[in-house]
Amino acid sequence: MPAIGLTLDRTTHMLSAQELADLVLKIERLGFDSVWLLDSFGRDPYMACAYMLSKTSTLKVATGVATAYSRDAMGAQQTREALSEFYPGRFLMGIGASNPIVIAKRKGEWVAPLPKMTSYLEDMAEVRLISPQPEQLAPVILAAHAPGLQKLAVKHAQGMVTWMMPAPVIAEARERVGPNFSITAQILCVLSSDAHVARTVARAYLAMYIALPYYQAAFAKCGFEEADWTNGGSDALIDALTAWGDNAAILARVDAFGRAGADRVVLNVVREDETQRAEGKPPVIIGDWVGIEGLAAILPKA
DSSP, X not given: OOEEEEEEOGGGGGSOHHHHHHHHHHHHHHTOSEEEEOOOSSSOXXXXXXXXXXXXXXXXXXXXXXXXXXXXXXXHHHHHHHHHHHSTTTEEEEEEOOOHHHHHHTTOOOOOHHHHHHHHHHHHHHOOOSSOOOSSOOOEEEEOXXXXXXXXXXXXXXXXXXXXXXXXXXXXXXXXXXXXXEEEEEEEEEOOSOHHHHHHHHHHHHHHHHTSHHHHXXXXXXXXXXXXXXXXXOHHHHHHHEEESSHHHHHHHHHHXXXXXXXXXXXXXXXXXXXXXXXXXXXXXXXXXXXXXXXXGGSOOX
16 A cells, blocks of 8 residues: 555635644655645645644655746755755655746746756756755655656655645556656545545546646547547546545555555645536635544554
């Protein structure tokens, strides 16, 4: 069974500092392996990770993922080494190229992911700092859906992570990177056994990703067709990207991704914010931080 972590969804950035500290302490107490913070136009993800590390004692904290456009390579390596020194064995540096829409909002100049991340990781490897070297460097975990990026991860990183991809993508990646390379799969999770409710929430969250040609191309390689990603996404596609149902159903989905080759499955547990429900509007999606208490029952017993 893979390790099980949690994504801190984009609405987490709206929490106060104390609320964020309370949340990660709760997640640590419940026994989840790790938390993965999205880079979503809120707090600086590395600063937020440092804060969460300072408030916890055993929980692994990851950028899940931070865009390479937010720091140059030296700045990224400085952050990696500092957090490795201050919090040994607990920081995971998830990093990726993001997508043209996000980078345009940052007013950055988009470069294709493979050349961008190749030069970025090579430049990170060349950095030599005057500060003390940590005994154990935090692993770099590269966002890598395509074969070229997965091969790059094997060469220059210590793991790879996927975001909202079906299990066959994980299986193909495992064949490509070999049996010992770390693979993390981040998937959506809705704690409802009502198929209509679960899929409605999932469709609202996944709408942005399903509309991107990059994701559509990846879905097509898994056997999905254009009809699967139009009109909000077919049930089959939504179900492939989402763990939903009771704890037994969620655990079965985690196990399926583990059997496909994931060492760690990170659940992005979300729900509808019913206080913001409006006639004719899609549901507003937020993190389900109450539901994770019951979900913790699926975790391996210590």
